[in-house]
Amino acid sequence: MSAHLSRREALRAGAILLGASMTATFIGCSANGAGPPAAAQVGTSALDELAARLRGTLLRPGDAEYEARSASANGRYLGTRPIAVAQVADEGDVATCVEWSVQNGVQPVARGGGHSYAGFSTTTGLLIDISVLDSVQINDSDGTVVLGGAASNRAMLAASADGPFFLPGGTCLAVCYGGLALGGGIGFNTHWAGLASDRMTATRMVTAGGNVLDASNSQHEDVFWACRGGAGGNFGINTAFTFALAEVPRHPITHFDINWSGADAAGAMLNAFNILSATAPAAFNADAYAQATEIGSGGPEAAIQVNTHGQYIGPADELRDLLAPVIAAAGQPDSQNITEMGFWDAQRIFATDEQPSHSWGDISRYASEPIPESAVGELVDLLVACPSRSDDANGSIWSLGWVGGDVVNAFGRTETAYVHRGMSTLLRPTTVWPNDAPASVGNDLNQWTDAVIAAIAPHTPDESYQNFPNRALTNWEQQYYAENFDRLVDVKTSYDPNDVFRNEQSIPVRR
Known part of the structure; x- marks a missing residue:
């Protein structure tokens, strides 16, 4: 087994950056991901040619850094490895890699941080490592x-x-803004400062033809629209972004972290938190979760860890008034910390380092209003019955309360490619397990996730967050993009007519 890793650590390191078919069962594949696709067939001479054209370095199997540079952050996709990793030196190298890939019939895939939940920054083609493009x-x-x-x-x-100034984004320090902002970009400051994608004012992109273009509201407006929520890996390789920053609050803010335990507290807290999130002011930015933990003498009902955590852009007494119904419902906390501090001190608390390599499953569902208390009760029953409850293999249910509000909803559903306006929370069943666990562990946890989504789905819109992709979604077009999907197909057809940039859930070309 791998080093111990709690689900709370794993999610907060993941990117904090969610109908017809509502299940997430991985049909025909093991818990550690589908079998890797066949490797591209490219001769040594072609790779030698690419290496000679690059200012950067080309890593091949057997080279010292190849294993580390080609590995996926999600252990489920460690079996998928590229024919080579191009460590580019600059934007020109990116264009060279795309041109070479097209000429040699090889799939090019860009990687910044490698944190795609569904392994979409892995490939058996050419992996283009753009990590050097990290300027601020x-x-x-x-x-x-x-x-x-x-x-x-x-x-x-x-x-x-x-x-x-401040740019809203995620909390995992290793996650890159490219992937984050292209799919929306949510985190602990979204409720008051907006989505990262809504603050994007321009982007620079290498196209499928190896050309470089600048996109904004005044040039290449169609692909700029698509880059504000259409997700990465679809239209080109984005090498730079310009964002409008938010002004940092001048007065102290209040950070809070409150904990309970037990199934009763889990149901009461999640229900009260969802109600609060539907009406809370923009200053309130928080999440809540309940996690199945190792069963002790109190039985499975007692072995539920419960938490809400976040910040309030204002004084502690105002926050306590907001939280009073949550605490009254859930009962006396096991521990609570409500502290006024400077804005940057709170951001350092939220920031999390990369965790040890592990496998995880993730799926999400937006809610436009609090789900019924009876549905929350079903979720708690599922937590009690969670099939794995150890430190390094477990399930949890999250409610992210920062995804809506007046700032996010100032944009219409079709104004950018990010369609999920008018939402109050993002509900997430999440699972984690060691990379070396038996396949049955991950499969059982995935089936548990299916059951959680089945309980949530009747009470929510058919929409999920495109930055938490799940390969098993059969109606991902609706869930990620809804009424914006057809326009995204038009943009894809215009800028990448030969479908050079593709994955299992990429925007298709119109045929």
Whole structure:
């Protein structure tokens, strides 16, 4: 077994960055992902040619850094390896890699941080490692930032910390803004500062033809629209972004972390939290979860860890008033910490480092209103019956309360490619297990996830977050993009008519 890893650690490191078919069963594949596709057939001479054309480095199987550079963050996809990893030196190398891939019939896949939940930053073709494109250039005079395509949460936090401006994003320090913003970009500041994609004002992209274009509301407007929520791996390789920054709150904010235990507290807290999230002011930014833990003398009902955690852009007494119904419903907490502090101090608390390699399953469902108390009761019953309850193999149910509100809803559903406006929470059953666990462990946890989604789905819109992709969704077109899907197909057909950039859930070309 791998090192111990709690589900709370795994999710907060993942990217905090969710109908016809509502299940997530991995039919025909093991818990550790589908069998890898056949490797591309390319001769040594062709790879030698690419290596000679690059200013960067081409890693091949057997090279010292190949294993580390080609591995997926999600252990389910460790079996999928590229014919080579191109560690680019600059944007020109990215264009060279795309041109070479097209000429040699090889699938090009870009990777910044490698955190695609569904392994879409893995390939048996050419993996284009753009991690060198990590620059951060903040312009205090106009409140903007230009980020390289692989600039991470860590880089942005380091560059902006203690300054007057902030870019909303995730909490896992290793996750890159490219993947985050292309799919929307939610996190602990979304409720008051908006989505990362809504703050995007321009992007620079290498196209399927190996050309470089700049897209904004004044040029290549159609692909710019698509890049604000249409997800990565679809239209090209984004090498840079410009964002409008938010002003950091000048007054202290309040950070909070409150814990309970037991099934009764889980149901009461989740129900009260969902009600609060539907009406909370923009200043309230929080999540809540309940996790099945190792069974002790109190039985499975007692072995449920319960938590709500977040920040309030304002004083502690106002936050306590907001949280009072949650605490009254869930009962006396096992522990609570409600502390006023500076904005940047809170962001450092939210930031999490990369966790040891592990496998996980994830799926999400937006809610436009609190789900019924009876449905929450079903979820708690499923937690009690969770098939794995150890430190490193378990299931949890999350409610992310920062995904809606007036700031997010200031944009219409078709104004950008991010369609999920008018939502109050994002509900997430999540699972984690060691990479070396028997296949039955992951399969059982995936079936548990199916049951959780089946309980949630009748009470929610048929929409899920495209940055938490799940390969088993058969109606992903509706769930990720809804009424924006047809326009995304038009953009794809215009900019990548030969479907060079593709994966199992990429936007298709119109035939």
